[in-house]
Amino acid sequence: MKILLTGGGTLGSASPLFAVYEEAKKQHKNWEWFWVGTKNGVEKHFIESLGLNYEWIPSVKLRRYFSLHILIDPFFFIAAFLRSLLIIMTIKPDVVVGAGSFVSVPVSWAAKLFGKKIIIHQQDIRPTLSNKMVAPIANKITVSFKKSLDDFSKKKTQWIGNPVRDEVLRGESNRAKKKFEINSSLPTILVTGGSSGSEAINTWVWQYLKSLCEGANLIHLTGLGKSDPAHAHVHYHQLEFLEKEMPDVLALADIVVSRAGISIITEFSALQKTVILIPMPHTHQENNAFYCANEHASFAYRQDQLDERVVRRIHELLHSPDERKKLSSAMGMLMKQGGAREMVHIIESLKSK
Template structure:
């Protein structure tokens, strides 16, 4: 779902600036982003998709067929809709759409969120008219003549939410610290289990808002100060961020960007054997979060991390400043300007 968030942020910024925008999102039929897009009121079309896994899997046998069908569907869709521009932030379902855009002479903007480019963006780089990147360190991985460092766009509502509104929304105590636990758009079974197993110890220090993820088992019972939700719409998620004193999360770039924009101390547990490990390593290098290895987490290690992000004021201040410095605060405006330049709405800088 993280690949959708920066695109919605750009659309909302265009509207905020008075631009008339008609939007069509293309995704997969079972993608978690579908609910978010529907809540925003945008049109949605699903196409076939294939994902090339780095490990041996029977699913890799069927990938070429999914890609071929997706290419045909994308070509017909782009020809029918005649879009002015195609925006993508690195999902595999976007590869055939970007290819169709190149074939039919529609400008394509590819946004690179993670610290290192993934396979989807490697494939789409040749189709891109422009490429935007979250981190300055990533610029060298793409063709420099069409790559721009913008940072990662965030939705305006994230910065507008207020803690006092969240207290009533989630029935929280204004006198207690709040820990937000979130496992990404699809949730994290491992994080859910770990928090549930140790919730009584955690509640000795704070109250907890726990977003388990769509379709994941809910861990609630009748535990006071433990507020569990399968899913939060983005306006509620913004409130949860606003009221939180610290966050436990995966290392998806949309989440990291939100933490950076809000200067939130965080315990980051990357998904093993994924691009998130590179993102988490970057955070660790910058001393911008407490990074834990899922395969090596004990209650003792988590407890020490919790003390740093929630209790020790000096540690909290240092982590807050370090993560705040990670990404530009005007990323949404910069990325939106690139789109306006591509559409000929403003002169190129």
């Protein structure tokens, strides 16, 4: 059986697909795997390192706001669709699986013309425009949150949680302590602005660096090219990006301050972390963050609230193990586990229909 995974532009739309691929391999499924992403997306290097056959289509953004790019976007979409047709004709996949990326739209539409089975996975609380455009032609729709069952056709929608990679669960705090020379006598705060980093979060960290490092280690992921060596403290560890070491650092962290992308929230849930979420303004992340907060699984602050009140909240949590335990337990219950296994089963069942 040939499986074509499609997603890219960010690691967020690719992460659950990585997990599905690895779960199928773990189950010894003798399937051929292909990936369609963007030409220079952050996902390309990682996918090729897994040994998957990688194809690309022109990057298309489906804008819901005015921009002069709207005038040329249709031409890029047509080019992406035509290239998608060629890819589907060449690969002849049995099942196409997407997870909310704009890349998945032309690929899924092309696959439908050739009668291929299509699965889309809705990660975020708010349905993505790309998934809305593919949902009518999809054979199966899976969702991360039970709440999202109401957003799609009940006949073909299933709640599975969000697939998470096994390696996330295999982190070891002692490895992180040794590698980054962490003071074992202090709790550890991890601050991350996502895979690309966040200027607003970085600025906040540097403004309140002394207070944040008072009685705690601080590991700060700035994003590639966004570090600033002018800021230093004996307990401060400034890093641009982590890949293989990220599970170890997550295992070490007592509190995490993070953006609210669904992939990282999925990892927080699987690991039962104590989290403060700072969503990217005016995006689906706000829905994710405040849903978590309403479920008492995290604290959430808008970016314009990123000031000393967040620092105070961190120190309150550091001095309240019971509160951290309540939050981490709720975070663990937030998302159904075993999503990768269920997705592999769904792929297999579609082929038999």
